[in-house]
Amino acid sequence: MIEFSHVYKTYSGPVHALKNIDLKIGKGEFVFLTGPSGAGKTTLFKMISAFDSVTSGNVNVAGFNLSEINHREIPILRRKIGVVFQDFKLLRDKTLFENVALPLQVRGDKNVFVQRRVHEVLEKVGLAHRHDQYPEFISGGEQQRTAIARAIVHQPGVLIADEPTGNLDPRMSEEIMDLLEAVCAQGTTVFVASHDLEMVKRRKKRTLELKDGMIVGDLK
Amino acid sequence: MKPKKNFILRLSTLVVLTACFGAIIASLLLAQNFKNLLTMWGDDVQMTVYLSSEIKESDLAELEEFLKQTGQVGLITRISKEKAFNDFKSQLASYAPDLGQDEELLKLIPASLQVRLASGIAPQDQMRTLNELAAKLKNKEGIEDISYGQDWIEKYGAIVTAVERSIEALVCIILAAALLVMSNAIRASVQLRRDEISVLEMIGATYAYIRKPFLKEGAVLGGASVSMAMVFCYLAFVATKNLLVTKLSFLQLGHYLTFISPLMVLLLILGGAGLGALGSYLCVRKINDGWSSRSKSEA
Numbered sequence: 076m077i078e079f080s081h082v083y084k085t086y087s088g089p090v091h092a093l094k095n096i097d098l099k100i101g102k103g104e105f106v107f108l109t110g111p112s113g114a115g116k117t118t119l120f121k122m123i124s125a126f127d128s129v130t131s132g133n134v135n136v137a138g139f140n141l142s143e144i145n146h147r148e149i150p151i152l153r154r155k156i157g158v159v160f161q162d163f164k165l166l167r168d169k170t171l172f173e174n175v176a177l178p179l180q181v182r183g184d185k186n187v188f189v190q191r192r193v194h195e196v197l198e199k200v201g202l203a204h205r206h207d208q209y210p211e212f213i214s215g216g217e218q219q220r221t222a223i224a225r226a227i228v229h230q231p232g233v234l235i236a237d238e239p240t241g242n243l244d245p246r247m248s249e250e251i252m253d254l255l256e257a258v259c260a261q262g263t264t265v266f267v268a269s270h271d272l273e274m275v276k277r278r279k280k281r282t283l284e285l286k287d288g289m290i291v292g293d294l295k
Numbered sequence: 296m297k298p299k300k301n302f303i304l305r306l307s308t309l310v311v312l313t314a315c316f317g318a319i320i321a322s323l324l325l326a327q328n329f330k331n332l333l334t335m336w337g338d339d340v341q342m343t344v345y346l347s348s349e350i351k352e353s354d355l356a357e358l359e360e361f362l363k364q365t366g367q368v369g370l371i372t373r374i375s376k377e378k379a380f381n382d383f384k385s386q387l388a389s390y391a392p393d394l395g396q397d398e399e400l401l402k403l404i405p406a407s408l409q410v411r412l413a414s415g416i417a418p419q420d421q422m423r424t425l426n427e428l429a430a431k432l433k434n435k436e437g438i439e440d441i442s443y444g445q446d447w448i449e450k451y452g453a454i455v456t457a458v459e460r461s462i463e464a465l466v467c468i469i470l471a472a473a474l475l476v477m478s479n480a481i482r483a484s485v486q487l488r489r490d491e492i493s494v495l496e497m498i499g500a501t502y503a504y505i506r507k508p509f510l511k512e513g514a515v516l517g518g519a520s521v522s523m524a525m526v527f528c529y530l531a532f533v534a535t536k537n538l539l540v541t542k543l544s545f546l547q548l549g550h551y552l553t554f555i556s557p558l559m560v561l562l563l564i565l566g567g568a569g570l571g572a573l574g575s576y577l578c579v580r581k582i583n584d585g586w587s588s589r590s591k592s593e594a
């Protein structure tokens with residue numbers, strides 16, 4: 076599902092954000108990416124979602140070779156992945172329902188289907204009753220659940236989550252992690268970056284450790 | 296997008312754009328009506344062809360026919376020796392009361408043809424047309440001299456040209472300013488909606504999809520401001536015309552004032568909408584900052 080081979084990423088400076096990354100994540104796997112701040116976790120996720128390109132090496136995601144991807148294909152790639160951020164990135168002037176509906180709307184789904192699917196997903200994350208609420212009136216945990224709903228509503232093959240619990244208290248964090256594991260259980264590949272080592276250890280999942288742009292550990 | 300968001304920005308942009316387009320429409324109106332007035336005054340442009348005293352009736356008729364054939368002349372009036380003399384006398388009566396007795400003088404005053412230019416000839420072309428006509432007539436039988444107020448017409452044509460050029464320049468400058476204001480407004484609105492755009496990018500929206508609301512916004516902004524400017528200009532126009540017809544009727548100008556044609560109104564509104572959409576198209580470039588705004592907040 077996700078495959079990196081000999082990937083280097085160098086920013087001007089030069090900052091070597093990623094060095095010789097080789098990794099392979101199969102379909103339906105749940106993988107953590109850990110490492111201190113500045114290790115290159117976000118950079119790696121940017122490569123996966125084609126928000127930035129590699130300096131050298133190859134990245135394959137959901138059947139796309141990102142070194143050869145053209146502009147027209149990028150939206151199509153992104154419809155096959157879901158992304159969750161630390162700061163949720165919900166649109167403040169849209170309701171929860173409208174936020175979650177966006178990925179379906181941009182690909183032109185029929186309204187009837189959108190209604191049904193969004194309600195189904197809001198149900199799954201436990202927010203069906205708040206569908207016409209605006210994000211600023213719900214808690215951080217609920218906002219992140221909405222963001223996860225938005226990331227899975229179009230049934231992507233891959234979900235990447237960059238520090239999804241970074242802004243949440245421990246109880247809400249557990250809730251979010253449970254939800255991500257449930258998503259994985261339905262067949263989606265889930266890749267989660269986190270620097271909360273305690274939490275990662277408790278979850279007993281495959282863990283990639285990044286340090287200074289290099290993978291220094293791959294624990295099953 | 297709820298309307299309360301960047302309401303002030305939109306309102307102020309609308310006001311500034313309306314002012315810009317108002318200035319453009321006002322200049323067009325001024326240009327058009329100035330031209331109307333000049334054409335009205337230009338109707339007086341005529342040529343006097345002085346005839347020799349030996350000219351035969353057949354030659355005269357032939358001359359008239361020749362002038363008509365050119366298609367460049369309107370009314371042709373024959374002024375006989377006697378009429379010219381009487382006109383001359385009545386004009387000078389108060390200065391030289393005993394002029395009337397001078398039979399010698401009558402012999403000196405020639406008969407003439409008063410030739411008006413055809414009404415379709417633009418003010419700028421009148422001088423050239425008159426020159427051409429004079430050149431053609433020069434070698435004809437029975438013509439003594441040709442006079443057509445060369446000086447005044449030349450200046451008059453130059454004024455018309457100068458006014459038109461300066462209005463064109465003014466329109467261009469204001470148009471450029473309007474485009475700048477519009478693209479700034481849209482850039483600001485893109486800036487305000489950065490988050491929305493980056494989310495849309497992230498979930499796989501195409502650029503056509505992302506641009507659409509901005510194109511709409513630009514077109515509405517442009518079209519609305521031209522329409523509003525049009526309404527204001529029309530009100531100002533009606534007020535001016537009323538003033539000229541009622542209080543300043545002696546100037547006899549009211550009749551010559553016209554508003555922009557409906558077709559032109561439509562074209563201007565569409566042009567404004569098109570300009571707005573174009574401004575948006577140029578402003579909504581790739582934003583692509585999926586994570587970057589977050590990296591900043593992290594730092």
Ligand SMILES: Nc1ncnc2c1ncn2[C@@H]1O[C@H](COP(=O)(O)OP(=O)(O)O)[C@@H](O)[C@H]1O
Nearest residue numbers: 086087090092111112113114115116117118119
């Ligand atoms: N756009 C950029 N330009 C220059 N340097 C960058 C850019 N993005 C990230 N970096 C650098 O790359 C390194 C890795 O950053 P990042 O991937 O954000 O780490 P993490 O997410 O693990 O905290 C850091 O040294 C960071 O300063």
Ligand SMILES: [Mg+2]
Nearest residue numbers: 116117118237
């Ligand atoms: Mg990061």
